[in-house]
Structure formats: structure tokens, C-alpha cells
Amino acid sequence: MTETLITADLPESPSKGEFRDVMGRFASGVTVITTHLDGEDYGAAASAVSSLSDEPPSLLICLNVTSTTAQAIVKSGTFAVNVLAEDSAPIAQRFASKAPGKFETVAFERGHAGVPLVSGCIAHFECVVDETVRGGTHLVFLARVVRVSSTPGSPLAYFRGSFGRMETAPDAAALHAVRDFVVGAVSDVSVPLDAEGIAAALEIEVGRTYQALVALTAEGLVRRTGATFEVEPVPDQVIFDYYAAKLAIEIGAAAQTVGSTDTEQLAELRRLLDATLEFTVDEEFSDPEGWIRANAAFHEYLVGLAGSVILTETYKGLRLPALEQRSIRHSTRATHLLHDDHRAIVKGYETGDVELVLRTLGAHARRPQETRAEESQARESALHGGAAV
Ligand SMILES: Cc1cc2nc3c(=O)[nH]c(=O)nc-3n(C[C@H](O)[C@H](O)[C@H](O)COP(=O)(O)O)c2cc1C
Structure with missing residues (x-):
């Protein structure tokens, strides 16, 4: 299918900065794209990942032509998409750099063709490149998915340049209710919080209540000691x-x-x-x-x-x-x-x-x-x- 664009009728393109700023409002998960070539491991943090087709199972990734990982994939023809869990922002940061030895402190196993599969991820897609297309500054790898695996857990999210958590509407409602409970119903002294008791009082699932307390720990409202949560007193x-x-x-x-x-x-x-x-x-x-x-x-x-x-x-x-x-x-x-x-x-x-x-x-x-x-x-x-x- 070929379409001719009448460029003279097009409005002026946004600047690079404007485009990046507006594009940043498209929230995404975060992955690490890994590959293995001539005994070396390569990896780059990437959010430009998309499902392509389910027959055959295929996906696409976009990597800058300057990415050493992209250049290695061009030669190896294989890669893995490692979908990061919500506590993995440090791993994302590590793979967003060009520093050498990115894999040194990261646990991983090897998949198809020796490609590193980063441990602690919520999903892995092992892929073989079908087609490579150049789009502006990036290479688009269209790839066949040859193996998948997943474990329970929540994804790391990326929005407007910041890492965060992805939250479903019921999770958000639970967090809101538990936060209100912690802030409003509890005095400033250290009080052990009973997740099951709070769940029953607020009529929320215990799992969600527990998840909300973990989130409030990150906000500094509660402190976690082993399996118990306590209100964090702030003088x-x-x-x-x-x-x-x-x-x-x-x-x-x-x-x-x-x-x-x-x-x-x-x-x-x-x-x-x-x-x-x-x-x-x-x-x-x-x-x-x-x-x-x-x-x-x-x-x-x-x-x-x-x-x-x-x-x-x-x-x-x-x-x-x-x-x-x-x-x-x-x-x-x-x-x-x-x-x-x-x-x-x-x-x-x-x-x-x-x-x-x-x-x-x-x-x-x-x-x-x-x-x-x-x-x-x-x-x-x-x-x-x-x-x-
Ligand atoms: C959250 C996040 C998402 C990113 N997504 C992409 C992406 O989709 N494509 C890309 O080329 N670079 C992306 N980057 C930047 C690369 O991770 C970065 O350029 C990295 O240094 C490339 O490493 P390499 O040259 O060793 O492959 C992203 C960075 C972050 C923090």
C-alpha cells in the first residue's frame, strides 16, 4: 500500500523538545532489551515496545541507531524483551546509560542463543528478528516471539520522565481509603497497623490493603518492620x-x-x-x-x-x-x-x-x-x- 503525502499542506512540525514533552504523556512500561554477540552481553532500557501481531506472535521495538544494543541486534538477529517489575527503577537507570559492565551487578539467566534474561522481571519475550526498518533516528526491529515467560507482579511505569507505579482503579481506591485511614484515624505515635483489621474495617481485599500499605511505606507515611507496618511519626x-x-x-x-x-x-x-x-x-x-x-x-x-x-x-x-x-x-x-x-x-x-x-x-x-x-x-x-x- 502506497500513499502520497502532500507535504505542502502539512502544518509545521513540532520541535524535538515539544514532541518529546507531549510524547512523554503517553505512559508506558519499561523494558530492558538484551542481546548476546560474540561472547558479549548488551542491554538498553526501552519503552518503545509494541505488540505487532499474534499470528505469528510478533512484536516490535525501536532503538536509536547509536545504541550499541541496537547495533549488536543487527548482527545477532536475536534479542529479549525483559519487562521490569515496579521495584526495578535502578535496573532501568543502569541500562539507560552507556556505562560499561551494565550486567555486572544484575542477576540474569541465559535464554535462546545465550541472550540474557534479567531476573526479577514480570515477563520475558525471546525474539528473532524478521525485519529491520529505519525510521528517522531509530531502527525498528520487527521480530518473531519464540518463547515467553511471566511471573506475578506489578510493572515499573514511566511517565513524563519519571518512574512510578501502575495502578488499577480498584488499587487506587484501596490506596486512597487506606491512606485516609492511616492519616486520619491514627495518632502520631508508632501504632502497629493490622492489615487484616484495616481490610475488614474498610471492606477491601487483604491483598490490596497490604499493597496499599507497601505504597504508603514508599510515601513515608508508614514504616515496615518485617511483616508489620507502623505509622511513621513525623514531629x-x-x-x-x-x-x-x-x-x-x-x-x-x-x-x-x-x-x-x-x-x-x-x-x-x-x-x-x-x-x-x-x-x-x-x-x-x-x-x-x-x-x-x-x-x-x-x-x-x-x-x-x-x-x-x-x-x-x-x-x-x-x-x-x-x-x-x-x-x-x-x-x-x-x-x-x-x-x-x-x-x-x-x-x-x-x-x-x-x-x-x-x-x-x-x-x-x-x-x-x-x-x-x-x-x-x-x-x-x-x-x-x-x-x-
Ligand atoms: C525509561 C526509558 C526508556 C527508554 N526507551 C528507549 C527506547 O525505546 N529506545 C531507545 O533507543 N532508547 C531508549 N532509552 C534510552 C536508552 O536506554 C539509552 O540510550 C541507553 O544508553 C542505550 O544503551 P546502549 O547504547 O548501550 O544500547 C530509554 C531510556 C529510559 C530511561
């Missing part, structure tokens, strides 16, 4: 220290970026600001989770404007949303100053007023401390029959 002072670190990063990012943001970035900043507004009503958090998410997106975007992956990863590594899950509830006071601060920050960015942004970021970082002080003062007053102390 206020620790939270405040995290806010101090957050402030330091934001000040650095703002100092570099205020006055040099383009109109698209400013529009996105305003959009993210607007998105934070709907989660508070009458100075209370009507949807604490929604607020935490929207607020994190706003602040992460500010830091991201500096264009440093390391800075952004360090910022994300503070895991502020997880900490906030422990400290922000429906009853937590949502002072209108939070919104005022956000507005002032955006205004500062729009007008290039770096002083305003830095000053407001400082005040903004102190809000949780002020709110805590007000809350404990209110508790004191209530204890003393409302008398001012």
Missing part, C-alpha cells in the same frame, strides 16, 4: 526543617528565574496557581489531598523553571506531599494567606519583581509553623474554658 520540627530546605531550593530557583520566564511559562504558572484555589472553603481544606497535589504541582513548577534536573529531583526527594498528608487534614486551618502568597509569587514572576518573590516565599514557608502555633493556642484556650492566656 513538627522535622516538617519545619523540610520546609526550610524547600525554601532554600525555591529561593535559589527564583533568584535564577524571576525576570527571565517566557509568556508560556507565566501562563502555566498562573494556571497552576488557579488550580490550587478550589480546595479550600471558609479557611478549611475542603479536599486536603487535592490541595496537596495542586500545591505541589505549583511549587515544583517554580523549581523546574530553573531547568536543573538535579535541583528538581532534590526538591521532589523532600517528599513534601507525603509529609503534608500527615499534617494537613480537613480540620487544618487553610489560612487565606496561602492563596495570597501564591498570587504574590505569580505577580512577582509576571512583573520581574524578584524582591517580592523572595520575600513572599520566605513568608509562605513560615505559614505551617504559624498555623501550628495558632492551633495549639486555640487548644490551650479551649482547655482553659476559652479564657485568653
